[in-house]
Amino acid sequence: MSDITRDDVAHLARLARLAVSDAELDLFSGQIDAIVDTVSKVGEIPDDVPPTAQVVPQTNVLRPDETEPSLPRDVALAGAPAAEEGRFRVPRILGEEL
Amino acid sequence: MTGSELISLDAAELARRIHAREVSSVEVTRAHLERIEAVDGPAESGVHAFLHIDADGALAAAEAADRAIAEGTPASPLAGVPIALKDNLTTTDMPTTCASRILEGWRPPYDATVVARLRAAGLVPLGKTNLDEFAMGSSTENSAFGPSRNPWDLTRIPGGSGGGSSSAVAAGEAPLALGSDTGGSIRQPGAVTGTVGVKPTYGTVSRYGLVAFSSSLDQIGPCARSVLDAALLHEVIGGQDKNDQTSVGAPLPPVVEAAEAGARGDLAGVRIGVVTQFSGEGYQPGVLAAFTDAVRLLGELGAEVVEVSCPSFAYALPAYYLIAPSEASSNLARFDAMRYGLRVGDDGERASDEVMSLTREAGFGAEVKRRIMIGTHALSAGSYDALYGKAQKARTLIVRDFTAAFETCDVLISPTTPTTAFAIGERVDDPLAMYLADLCTIPSNLAGNAALSVPCGRSADDGLPVGLQVMAPALADDRAYRVAAAYEVARASVDTAPRIPELRALETSR
Numbered sequence: 001m002s003d004i005t006r007d008d009v010a011h012l013a014r015l016a017r018l019a020v021s022d023a024e025l026d027l028f029s030g031q032i033d034a035i036v037d038t039v040s041k042v043g044e045i046p047d048d049v050p051p052t053a054q055v056v057p058q059t060n061v062l063r064p065d066e067t068e069p070s071l072p073r074d075v076a077l078a079g080a081p082a083a084e085e086g087r088f089r090v091p092r093i094l095g096e097e098l
Numbered sequence: 099m100t101g102s103e104l105i106s107l108d109a110a111e112l113a114r115r116i117h118a119r120e121v122s123s124v125e126v127t128r129a130h131l132e133r134i135e136a137v138d139g140p141a142e143s144g145v146h147a148f149l150h151i152d153a154d155g156a157l158a159a160a161e162a163a164d165r166a167i168a169e170g171t172p173a174s175p176l177a178g179v180p181i182a183l184k185d186n187l188t189t190t191d192m193p194t195t196c197a198s199r200i201l202e203g204w205r206p207p208y209d210a211t212v213v214a215r216l217r218a219a220g221l222v223p224l225g226k227t228n229l230d231e232f233a234m235g236s237s238t239e240n241s242a243f244g245p246s247r248n249p250w251d252l253t254r255i256p257g258g259s260g261g262g263s264s265s266a267v268a269a270g271e272a273p274l275a276l277g278s279d280t281g282g283s284i285r286q287p288g289a290v291t292g293t294v295g296v297k298p299t300y301g302t303v304s305r306y307g308l309v310a311f312s313s314s315l316d317q318i319g320p321c322a323r324s325v326l327d328a329a330l331l332h333e334v335i336g337g338q339d340k341n342d343q344t345s346v347g348a349p350l351p352p353v354v355e356a357a358e359a360g361a362r363g364d365l366a367g368v369r370i371g372v373v374t375q376f377s378g379e380g381y382q383p384g385v386l387a388a389f390t391d392a393v394r395l396l397g398e399l400g401a402e403v404v405e406v407s408c409p410s411f412a413y414a415l416p417a418y419y420l421i422a423p424s425e426a427s428s429n430l431a432r433f434d435a436m437r438y439g440l441r442v443g444d445d446g447e448r449a450s451d452e453v454m455s456l457t458r459e460a461g462f463g464a465e466v467k468r469r470i471m472i473g474t475h476a477l478s479a480g481s482y483d484a485l486y487g488k489a490q491k492a493r494t495l496i497v498r499d500f501t502a503a504f505e506t507c508d509v510l511i512s513p514t515t516p517t518t519a520f521a522i523g524e525r526v527d528d529p530l531a532m533y534l535a536d537l538c539t540i541p542s543n544l545a546g547n548a549a550l551s552v553p554c555g556r557s558a559d560d561g562l563p564v565g566l567q568v569m570a571p572a573l574a575d576d577r578a579y580r581v582a583a584a585y586e587v588a589r590a591s592v593d594t595a596p597r598i599p600e601l602r603a604l605e606t607s608r
Contacts, residue, residue: 035472043488093450
């Protein structure tokens with residue numbers, strides 16, 4: 001098996017900003033271990049094969065730098081969970097200890 | 099012309115009648131709204147194709163189309179024809195939820211390019227269709243708002259992720275729909291509902307306004323009940339868009355012309371490759387029998403059918419379930435509870451990263467969380483080379499297999515999915531079993547070429563629809579349309595299944 005442990009999944013959840021429950025950790029650790037085990041089949045592929053990141057043969061897509069209408073402020077804020085004084089209102093970004 | 103007749107007509111025939119003013123777009127739209135009213139609910143037992151229906155908006159758009167036609171200026175060949183939109187396409191006049199609690203009720207400030215093009219072409223948006231949350235799944239069971247149901251058997255899945263669009267089209271709730279295909283989410287639902295689903299060449303239909311799942315794989319495409327209808331819709335939505343950097347400048351392949359040419363039923367000179375890897379263990383006997391029958395019919399149409407081997411396709415499923423989650427983990431980082439969508443736990447004390455974690459925990463379903471964590475793992479420093487890096491190498495091998503196969507064949511064919519529609523609930527506890535539904539469709543997402551699913555009769559073992567997948571080289575979508583249209587005509591002459599399921603039990607129970 002791929003040896004993804006319950007602690008590994010808890011770590012991944014923290015990295016991914018997911019406050020998962022203990023019950024989910026139990027469920028996900030077995031499932032993610034089995035999935036990673038299966039997809040690890042790609043490990044058979046020789047190292048000297050070049051990677052493909054995208055399939056459209058395009059580079060440096062450029063267009064003229066022209067001014068276009070942007071979203072009015074009230075429209076941009078309309079879907080916000082909280083807005084105040086014409087801005088997004090967000091929770092503090094620094095911890096208490098700082 | 100009664101409502102039940104109108105809902106069984108193809109989009110091309112509806113358009114012809116509307117433009118000849120034999121029937122109005124308003125009457126056609128009303129017939130579909132009535133069908134939705136009759137069969138879509140209740141959410142617990144109906145088809146449940148729709149998450150949102152905009153009857154007033156649809157009737158207003160239909161009136162506008164009728165006025166333009168009366169003035170002799172229809173906006174396009176499909177003006178006045180109703181259409182359903184997958185709910186991961188942004189719409190200014192309807193919510194866009196991606197079937198997720200994290201976006202419940204969200205009203206986007208802009209229309210997706212494909213939606214803007216539909217509106218400009220005079221089509222009539224009826225509403226937004228159900229999907230697996232953020233298009234991650236093969237059954238719609240990952241929708242936060244409950245599954246859609248297969249109109250041919252309401253105890254079974256309509257495919258996924260675009261099961262709302264496929265079931266709407268199959269049930270006669272809409273003659274056309276839009277879907278998005280990242281690993282098969284247009285084609286597999288098409289196969290299991292007996293409808294046509296097309297994944298165009300990557301980059302030929304703008305993704306602007308499609309809520310991103312896996313950006314190097316996502317592709318918007320048409321859902322319909324006939325190959326010609328899909329082609330007509332394809333030409334409305336396709337073409338370059340300055341708002342999508344991956345959109346290609348090459349002219350759109352002539353897909354309507356190809357569908358019309360194919361319908362004449364002559365495939366002489368066409369070389370068709372049967373992918374040998376897509377059969378055997380795990381394939382339902384009735385699906386393989388229907389496929390073998392299709393191969394015979396294609397031969398009778400004059401095509402030369404040969405076997406081709408694509409050994410690296412064995413890496414497609416593993417590579418996909420690394421690349422798609424990796425890109426998803428990055429794309430879904432935007433759901434941070436700050437600018438739109440859900441926010442949980444903002445009590446004035448908690449810091450933003452804590453609010454973000456609580457929001458994502460409450461707003462995302464299990465499959466989305468699994469994929470975000472797998473993607474986070476695959477991209478982490480210790481696993482990147484062995485997982486994500488190797489998946490990108492697998493992609494190279496798959497592209498090479500396609501290139502080699504297309505040197506000797508014009509198109510490749512396979513069953514679209516290994517089984518017919520499975521029962522609702524059958525695979526929900528086993529993600530790996532669910533992933534197998536995409537086995538045959540994923541290679542074309544990884545390589546970016548065109549592929550479609552066309553109805554392939556019924557499976558003898560359960561009487562449910564089977565799909566034939568036709569794959570064509572990048573920017574040669576027209577080849578797939580030509581072969582599919584020829585096959586569609588040949589099969590129609592031997593097919594006895596009704597075009598639209600009765601769903602009478604539902605209609606009379608209301």
